[in-house]
Amino acid sequence: MLNRFGLFQLNNSLLFWCAAAVLFATTPRTVATAQENDGAGAVISGKASAQDVGLPIYPGSKPHKDKADDSSGANLGLWGGGSGFKLVVLKMESGDSMDKITAFYKHALQKYGPVLDCSNPAPSSDKSSKSDSKTLTCGDDKPEKGGFLFKSGTKERQHIVAIQPNGPGTVYTLLNLGSWSAK
Secondary structure, eight states: OOOOSOOOOHHHHHHHHHHHHHHHHHSOOOOOOOOSSSSSEEEESOOOOHHHSSSOOTOOEEEOSSSOOOOOOEEEEEEETTTEEEEEEEEEEEOHHHHHHHHHHHHHHHHGGGGTTTTTTOOTTTTTTTTOOOOOOTOOOOOTTOOOEEEESSEEEEEEEEEEETTTEEEEEEEEEEEEEOO
């Protein structure tokens, strides 16, 4: 939804992830698709699909909005000269239990590499916490109380799933976060 200033209104969780993308985009990266390396472009949309986020939608889910005027998705990106960032967010809900949703997305995330459970992160070692490492870590990311947070991919291309209880069902957020820079 557009607000009176012509800007997309996002709930606090989506706004947090948008801010994280801006911060993430300031870190040099080296991976980009052919389209992102050529020319320049921008994407600003209140809509996102499973294809945009790179993960399947849990069967029977529907878009979730915290408020009637919220958007359940966002697709933001800016690139030019081989550098840029991308953030796709999709918030969904299901009547199924968190256990079923968790199992589904742990499996779906495996196509991007090892799945990190940031709900119970392992202590990070000095070696894996170096900023120049391409290894994805949980860092300070953690789920909201009672929820789960999973990540897969690399620091350059992350896929994140946040899962929360919602009465007898579940609310979950899918994120595709990427940043790159020409060297």
